[in-house]
Amino acid sequence: MTSLTAPPAGTGSRAVDRISRCCVIGSGGRMGGLFVARLRKAVIETAGLDQPLEAPLLAEVLPSQDLVLLAVPAPAMEEVLVKCAPHCRPDAILVDICSVKVQPLRLMLQYHPGPVVGTHPLFGQDPGEAPRVAVVPGRDDQATQTVSSVLEDLGFQTFPTTAETHDRAMAAIQGLNFVTTAAYLAALAGDDGLRDFLTPSFERRLEAARKMLTEDAALFADLFEANPYSQDAVRQFRSHLNIAAGGDVDVLAQRAGWWWRSS
Numbered sequence: 001m002t003s004l005t006a007p008p009a010g011t012g013s014r015a016v017d018r019i020s021r022c023c024v025i026g027s028g029g030r031m032g033g034l035f036v037a038r039l040r041k042a043v044i045e046t047a048g049l050d051q052p053l054e055a056p057l058l059a060e061v062l063p064s065q066d067l068v069l070l071a072v073p074a075p076a077m078e079e080v081l082v083k084c085a086p087h088c089r090p091d092a093i094l095v096d097i098c099s100v101k102v103q104p105l106r107l108m109l110q111y112h113p114g115p116v117v118g119t120h121p122l123f124g125q126d127p128g129e130a131p132r133v134a135v136v137p138g139r140d141d142q143a144t145q146t147v148s149s150v151l152e153d154l155g156f157q158t159f160p161t162t163a164e165t166h167d168r169a170m171a172a173i174q175g176l177n178f179v180t181t182a183a184y185l186a187a188l189a190g191d192d193g194l195r196d197f198l199t200p201s202f203e204r205r206l207e208a209a210r211k212m213l214t215e216d217a218a219l220f221a222d223l224f225e226a227n228p229y230s231q232d233a234v235r236q237f238r239s240h241l242n243i244a245a246g247g248d249v250d251v252l253a254q255r256a257g258w259w260w261r262s263s
């Protein structure tokens with residue numbers, strides 16, 4: 001599947017004007033679709049491709065692109081690169097939006113000889129008021145600047161980081177959030193006798209966990225696996241459970257108050 005929109009007349013100094021053609025691979029997905037819509041709204045000529053990624057169409061569409069954005073899950077990255085990278089111009093900027101950065105950047109640098117930039121939009125299908133995107137340089141500093149400027153032009157706030165810093169942070173923010181929620185609820189599962197005892201604070205937690213565990217569990221499990229720091233994060237968390245097991249729960253509660261400290 002591919003569709004193109006013509007850019008309107010008139011150019012300015014925005015980054016999107018320096019990127020005249022772009023292709024989103026995975027345009028049928030939620031994030032891919034969001035990027036196609038924003039790029040087109042920013043009047044950049046945008047093609048969308050999705051499965052099946054067949055060679056004749058890739059050969060027709062990709063060689064003319066200034067920027068190729070991979071909106072594909074981390075586990076599919078290598079397979080997609082094997083198919084797409086040979087059709088990209090060597091000077092095209094290759095960008096991904098995976099929620100982990102060490103592994104996708106390594107693969108993009110391996111399969112594409114030109115500019116590479118990793119990004120992670122820190123939001124889902126609803127970007128909210130001030131959507132932020134982490135940007136990780138891969139190869140070519142100018143390309144990193146161009147991609148950051150394009151993202152800002154699309155209405156996102158960007159900030160620079162490294163793949164390692166990013167993945168350590170996401171192991172804590174996404175990985176542990178998923179694993180600790182899943183472990184807690186799994187530990188209680190199967191005991192129907194608990195139903196009569198549910199309290200408002202527990203119900204709030206259950207509701208907060210619903211989407212993550214009923215719709216997005218496979219996504220978070222994949223991210224846990226693709227993040228090299230996931231197991232470190234779990235081990236660190238386990239040491240905090242040990243504090244509770246030793247009876248010092250007030251120490252934990254006091255430390256947790258850090259999140260609501262006044263600045």
Ligand SMILES: O=C(O)C(=O)C[C@]1(C(=O)O)C=C[C@@H](O)C=C1
Nearest residue numbers: 099121122123124125174211216
């Ligand atoms: O919008 C949601 O429900 C999400 O789960 C989005 C969410 C998250 O909040 O962890 C999931 C994956 C992306 O890496 C960024 C954001």
